[in-house]
Amino acid sequence: xxxxxxxxxxxxxxxxxxxxxxxxxxxxxxxxxxxxxxxxxxxxxxxxxxxxxxxxxxxxxxxxxxxxxxxxxxxxxxxxxxxxxxxxxxxxxxxxxxxxxxxxxxxxxxxxxxxxxxxxxxxxxxxxxxxxxxxxxxxxxxxxxxxxxxxxxxxxxxxxxxxxxxxxxxxxxxxxxxxxxxxxxxxxxxxxxxxxxxxxxxxxxxxxxxxxxxxxxxxxxxxxxxxxxxxxxxxxxxxxxxxxxxxxxxxxxxxxxxxxxxxxxxxxxxxxxxxxxxxxxxxxxxxxxxxxxxxxxxxxxxxxxxxxxxxxxxxxxxxxxxxxxxxxxxxxxxxxxxxxxxxxxxxxxxxxxxxxxxxxxxxxxxxx
Numbered sequence: 001x002x003x004x005x006x007x008x009x010x011x012x013x014x015x016x017x018x019x020x021x022x023x024x025x026x027x028x029x030x031x032x033x034x035x036x037x038x039x040x041x042x043x044x045x046x047x048x049x050x051x052x053x054x055x056x057x058x059x060x061x062x063x064x065x066x067x068x069x070x071x072x073x074x075x076x077x078x079x080x081x082x083x084x085x086x087x088x089x090x091x092x093x094x095x096x097x098x099x100x101x102x103x104x105x106x107x108x109x110x111x112x113x114x115x116x117x118x119x120x121x122x123x124x125x126x127x128x129x130x131x132x133x134x135x136x137x138x139x140x141x142x143x144x145x146x147x148x149x150x151x152x153x154x155x156x157x158x159x160x161x162x163x164x165x166x167x168x169x170x171x172x173x174x175x176x177x178x179x180x181x182x183x184x185x186x187x188x189x190x191x192x193x194x195x196x197x198x199x200x201x202x203x204x205x206x207x208x209x210x211x212x213x214x215x216x217x218x219x220x221x222x223x224x225x226x227x228x229x230x231x232x233x234x235x236x237x238x239x240x241x242x243x244x245x246x247x248x249x250x251x252x253x254x255x256x257x258x259x260x261x262x263x264x265x266x267x268x269x270x271x272x273x274x275x276x277x278x279x280x281x282x283x284x285x286x287x288x289x290x291x292x293x294x295x296x297x298x299x300x301x302x303x304x305x306x307x308x309x310x311x312x313x314x315x316x317x318x319x320x321x322x323x324x325x326x327x328x329x330x331x332x333x334x335x336x337x338x339x340x341x342x343x344x345x346x347x348x349x350x351x352x353x354x355x356x357x358x359x360x361x362x363x364x365x366x367x368x
Contacts, residue, residue, distance in 0.1 A: 030244035033302045035122035035311040037071070042119045042366040043238045045255070045315060049081075049340050050358045051103075051110040056345020058103040058110045061325050063337050064088060065118050066097035067233065067316035071274075075117030082111055089326045096318030096337055100326060105345075117366070120238075123274040124309035127171075130269035140266055143229035147321040149196065149335045150221040155203045160225035170228050170267045174275075177222045178307050181277045182294050184208050185215045187285040193352045194259055197232075197335055212278035213336065216263045219277050229266035231319045234338040236260060238363035239313040245302070247287040248279060249313050256361040259338045262310055276306040 047062050060083075068074050079086055083101035090097050103110040146152040163180045164173040188209030195210040197217035202208055208218075216232055223230040237258040241249035250258045263275040284292045284299045292299050323334045325341060331348030334341070339351040340359045349357035 030298070030301070031242070033243045033245065033305050035243075035305065035309045036124055037121050037312075039312075040073070040119050040121045041239070041312060042075075042117065043315065044115055044117050044364045044366060045236070045238060046113065046115040046362050046364075047340060048360045049101075049110075049112040049342065051342050051344065051349065052356060052358055054103070054107065054110055054344045057105050058107065058342070058344045059327060060101045060103075060110070060112055060340065060342040061089075061328075061337075062099045062101075062112065062114050062340045063234075063317040064097040064099055064114070065116050065235075065315055066090070066095055066318050067235075069272075069316075071121055071123050071312065072316055073119040075119065077114060077116045079112065079114045081113055082107060082109070086112070091318075091320050091323055091337075094318060094320035094323070096320035096323060098325075098337065102327070118315045120312045120315055122310065122312035124305075125270055125273045127270075127308065131271060135266070135271070140229045143231045143266065144224045144227060146224070147335075148333070149198050149200075150217055150224065150321070151200055152221065152225040154200070156199060156221050157225040159203055160222040163222065164226050170265075171270075173226050173228060174223060174265050174267065175307065177219060177226070178275065178277055180222075181215060181219050182280055182303065185210065185218065185277075185281060187211060187215070187278070187281040189285065194261060194338065212261045212282075213338075215278040215281055216261055216276070219275070220263055223265060231264050232261045232321075232336065233264055233316045233319055234259075234261045234336050235314055235316040236338070236361070237314045239365060241311060241313060243311070245283060245287060247282045247285075248302070248311060250363070253362045253364060254360070255363050256359065258361075260314060261336070261338065262314070262316075273308055274306075274310045275308070276310050279310075280306055 049060050051058050083103050085102040087100055088097055089100045099114050101112045163176050167173045167176050185208040191211045194212050195214035197213045199218045199221045220230040220232050237250045237260055264272045265275055267273050280303050283302050320337055323337050330343040341351055342349045342357050
């Protein structure tokens with residue numbers, strides 16, 4: 001080996017050693033990832049909407065937290081603005097709520113502000129203590145139905161069958177799908193927003209890069225195809241992670257880009273169980289400057305805990321799919337409702353385009 005090659009090799013080895021040391025230090029700075037229920041936190045979440053350069057009749061729809069459960073309690077909603085009509089409206093199938101606003105055609109600066117108060121807590125299933133009781137089978141069947149972006153036949157069912165072959169219990173099948181998701185998908189930061197969630201295309205193209213709207217949708221779709229009731233839960237992060245994971249929380253009170261969907265699976269003997277494989281992939285890709293492998297200690301610390309739990313620094317909006325916005329005349333159905341929406345006489349605005357549709361979101365924890 002000549003001197004130049006020796007120096008290059010030494011530099012590479014030094015870089016690898018330095019990266020490993022940095023990863024160990026970063027891991028040491030985090031607390032053990034142990035979300036546990038029992039501590040309720042209260043947040044005010046405020047959304048401010050401004051529709052730029054309106055033309056004709058202008059409408060807006062802002063998601064309202066509408067999931068009342070053992071991990072979330074709903075408070076009041078307060079709103080203001082210059083709309084001529086404002087009212088809370090509800091999707092008849094899924095119960096998703098939204099604040100609907102309609103502005104006068106001559107209103108040049110349509111504005112709307114909504115503040116919702118929500119209480120939330122962490123979740124964790126106790127696998128050693130199955131519980132009795134069962135939900136209405138007719139209600140559960142809704143969560144095995146296909147949607148436009150989450151079909152349950154064809155390649156989706158074939159893939160689910162391959163993954164769960166030989167598994168006999170719901171828990172074992174779910175764990176097999178969870179492990180398959182983590183072995184095959186990855187977070188792709190370049191994807192807009194939270195992704196689209198077109199799982200048939202993901203499987204056909206073998207392009208498994210995406211964000212939570214893609215990865216958790218694939219998780220849910222595969223489980224539905226295996227006959228296990230599953231659902232996406234659409235919401236937004238509202239606080240930093242109490243365990244020091246920057247990828248699993250927000251860094252400031254500004255949360256306009258903190259939308260995140262999670263998943264729930266209904267397992268016999270346990271009821272609805274929290275899941276979030278997409279957040280495991282996010283830790284792997286974005287927790288440090290290095291793209292970490294799934295078996296890295298930083299990732300491995302959260303992997304088993306997000307199978308059966310999640311941290312209560314997040315609020316849930318709804319579980320709706322294929323949603324038709326009430327009174328909308330300029331756009332089709334939404335795959336899901338997680339972002340504010342607006343339309344003018346010229347059509348539906350791009351909810352991810354700040355130049356044509358401006359909105360800000362913030363959260364404030366209420367103590368005392």
